[in-house]
Amino acid sequence: MRKTLFRTVACLIGLLSATSCKNYLDKQPDDMLTIDKVFAVRTQTQAYLSSVYSFIPDVLSMQNNYNMLGICDEGDFIWAASWAGQINNGNWNPTSGYYDKWAAFYKGIRSASIFINRVDECQDPTLEPQVRASWKQEARALRAMYYFFLLRQYGPLVILPEETIDVNAPNEDLQLARKPFDECLDYIVGEFDAVIASPDLPDRFVNANDKGRIDKNTVMGFKSRALLMAASPLWNGNTDYGNFRNPDGTALVNPTYDAGKWDKAAQAAKALIDKYPSGLYKKTPDGQSQFDPYTSYRDVFLDRWNQEVIYARPQMASSAADVGWERHCAPRFVNGWNGVGISQQMVDAYFMSNGKKINEAGSQYVETGFSAATGKYTKANTANMYVNREPRFYASVIYNGADWIYKEDGKPNRTVELFFTGNCGKQGSHDHSATGYLCSKNISPNSNLQEWTGALRSLVLIRLAEIYLNYAEALNEARDDQASRAEAAIYIDKIRERAGIPALESDKKASQAAMRTAIRDERRVELAFEGFRAWDTRRWKIAEQVDGAPLMGMNVNAGKSLTDTEFYKRTVVEQRAFPRNYYLWPIPQYDIVRNKACIQNPGW
Template structure:
């Protein structure tokens, strides 16, 4: 696959080519950057614990006895992954999107929402983002309350001082703060900009769909988006996802609006920066590039950096602590962009992070709502690392070996 991607990158244009007529029709077509970005993600996965020296998969072999998962750890795989990510960066074609007005919330929103900006490497022009919008919007906006964030993801966001909720003195789970006449639970106060760009929480202000004016969103059981108001369209956790939701998409008029010219972002520079930092930390811990690219992501997000900028945080001590910080950053920066499920498997942490997932108490009104309860139970089985191969394929290709656990 890497060889094929290299061949493609060698002949693809740096930017979409056109003859000057209907140039926008070329947007979304394959470029050199696309091929190199796919290669970078591929090699990052190949270097990760699930595939790199995973002795738990020693019995996963072809019919001829060939091991299908590498049984010996190779640090060189991390170097290849780092080099591949750096190759995308060194094209000097892409830059992190920043709001012209300097608003960090709008900056992180715009990376996905602002069509064809310079952070976007690989996008899908024809997509169903309007469906995402309607599912993620509250019923107040004509949406379906269908895509809920977990409490675990809410807890993953940093505070505005750049520290986790476990490290920051700003975090509180008691009391309320008046925000423009609305009582907001202190759990949601003083959070980082990416939290406000990504999560619709109880009494947060929202305007979208068929709403004519901004209004607080309530997930209380008897509230306008609560469990009692509809047989199916309610959040199991008391949250909805706000990230990459086009507020102009109007469910009441058949889904017309902002989605019409918004591409679905599949690869962007923020991911490549974090790919590079992760791979570099594994094969060359202490390399200055690790902090450089990790901090570029944090700087755009509007939070303090490690060892640099205003109010700097202490630089992570050693490879293991840096690994933890990079993974935490990745969970927040790339949330709801189709990465987490792959990350927890390639890192082999899925058994630890699956299981009981929580939310607020959606069966209550008023202050009783604000308590963690189990929202859903996920049973993790080892076979879940990969999909099963269908019996049809096994029958027609007698040399095909079933994936482990199936």
Template structure:
């Protein structure tokens, strides 16, 4: 790493803000001299938008690390099989990747470029001559936004690569000599402390929450503190908290990079941060959309929390995002459909996730009292967004509302209310393998439905959510259960999630379910379905150190068959490779070669 590439002014300048709540939707587009670029608020706004531009746009998971920091997280977790042959998630799942793989290097470089762009902006924003408007000091505000984003980029590196190199607070000159930039990796705890201290430092000079339409998409106090919760939860988790698998992960001077002693205090620190967020920002509330029945209310609430821009639950999002690629991946390839009703069927939901959703009675499908059956035949059932009852497999009957939000299954009415399409993934069905000449069919007999526009895949231009309140609640109770088991808040906030989801709560009431004996398992189960398809499961199974169990196979239905001859039989649709080294991505080989002080991750 003889020189660290820094965004030049040619790449720093971006389109001006095109309207309310579209701040993160700006892209580089213009050229000015260095002095001109920081002289006025108009161009400073454009430069700041570039600082934000490296945030991961997970709507682009079809093309991970292809000019974006989008990752392969859904298809590389046990949520789904990404059946598009060229998807990088298939390389991860087959073990066909290493420290020389292009995406490994691209993600690393993009985040460090974002860090350098942030530092460069911070060093020069004070040159603005008209950034104090109507009593608002935008120099200070924008400086602290960039400082927060820089810390957030370090967090994204940390959860993916483990301990990284902290570059310092000043931008590094493009012609800096090798001896000034040749640095070893900092320890994981040093990285965490730095990120948290930066996020704490910015809060005094940022608004608490958006105060006008133009503030949406900007980092504020709430956003910074929400990321702080994510950082501390990651640090407290088994992957980084006393993980002896990394006993030999040391710098060349012997410095231990991941602590070998588990600390309960780290869980407390995460729990305290989450509780502080909840009490400090009471304006965020779980989103509820009222329907004609309690079940329909739960369904609409859990569906539309992802579809309603800047609703009461959204803490941070990118406005006016291009979501058509993601939606095309989710939409079945209906041979009798057109336009937005005919997609690619690429995001094939796993049978494991189908099983993970609760029953309407609130019980897990592996509970003998749940009533769940994969071999029980068919029942006439009307889904909450359907206009008629249809014969469906009993495994889809009597499920909780989030199941119907999340999964498109055979004989389900298509999501577009103006369409009469009924989806079938059977071999000879309208989205089945038998009628498709290429690979654009579901590999499991299901596709993802959550986060899909009601008008089909071709309608875009809404928010791409980064963090919402339900995640903070789940972070809180996970950390609290590890640091203070039995604390009443665990049940309170777990039940808040279940109440909004329309399933019976845990407790002693007439309709309540028994309090789970294994609360850690209960919290993880709730998190899995509440945050499904939101790029959490990949990192959750890794920070919990369970991926070597969960990421071995993908189960689905037998798509080679029709219903009469075995379509609903559960089979292995994909075998996967997961070794202990895969818990972390390798440091790019080029970085290790250029800077000998940088040691490689264990096993690579």
């Protein structure tokens, strides 16, 4: 059986050294001396491609990796060493290095280009020509993906020559200016289109050993993301960047609005939707005839390679002990670190079981008091603000008095106490939720944190529900007419049906503005804690208002029991700052100094 592309190989670390320079323009003559040997043998060529894949970020990886929940209105990280706290307090500059991926993604780009340019040299008889051709397309897609990640984070880019720069090139040849945003986007989308049109890559890998490899459907997903980003207010008609120019006067951002960008985004999303006619993942319990919304939504992340998954990493690295999402979220009594606090803003964003927002007429939301009876997802004496909420809320948020999701055979459920003196409260440890909530989404009930192990599963990075939301948003913005809103509502309602709540009411579809709000509300809930919100608030250009607002939670400095009303008071957890320059990351100062043709982002 052909070895899987992602199997750990002994030479991987050595191969990474061939491409992992301190800077994307560093010259490495010593490393390049060994590159001929790399592309002489199939196993080493394959391992090199694995190293190119290794730059795909794990969006749930904690401990100052790439999880950005704490820098948007989704929540808070309690740990003092967290970059998020520094950013939220305005303590950020081009030398900080917070969530900085400039060098890493350029390393991935350079590695991909080396692979593309050299892979045909591998004439190992065990390497079939069709496999070699597929590998080349995968590397080409990865290179475009890394450019997309850079464009999303830093704006206009330096586009490197596709032929790798000679290691002996003089320093003046390494002075490369940034390209305009639209030119960068056209290059990225052009690369995606070339891969999609190639006969050398399958639409979808189906062999178990190939799961996790980039296929055409994955590329279509990233194309959808790129075009949606480009059509959004941050990049489409944003006059704030009117003076964002290279030293030679070249404008890096076009301030003119173009509705056609939304149409391109809608077409890209619909093309991918049409390839998944089976729709969203729905799970029917044994002995029942109807799917269960709670387990369907929960298990789309837990059941590997289910029908909704478009792209996933084969293994969720962030379930590990040191950087693990599960460990950081889980309560102390299961050996968790108990410190990913979900914001009150996010709790309030979830719908009621009747599909209404909590502040809508007829929602039946009650802010105070406690329930008298047991509900479908709640116990008696649960705070009323958590009663009769939609299933996605109970699959995602742990509130004061909720049961933890791990079920131990023969033992009663463990209740999470987040009030001051509770078993997970502030009094017990510096590891506590600052908001009075924890997160249970994307956590397996089968993980064993007592032994520092997470359940084996993939990390879902693109799923069909996101593409439905991309299509609905782009379609609504592309054309202000009732037919477009009706078409967009079809896909929002598919998501709401799987979530177990009613379809959109007519007032939500009455105007483009109303539909925009409904789509954004649905996206916020459906994609919560998956690594989207910090990018969405930026591309919508609302981050100054929502991410810069005070973060709210419950009063974790009070409470001696589950029904102590002193705990259930809306409280400012953190005063936050979001100055306008935060919309783009600063390019690291080291790179600005080395490459004088590359100007810094506005405000940095």
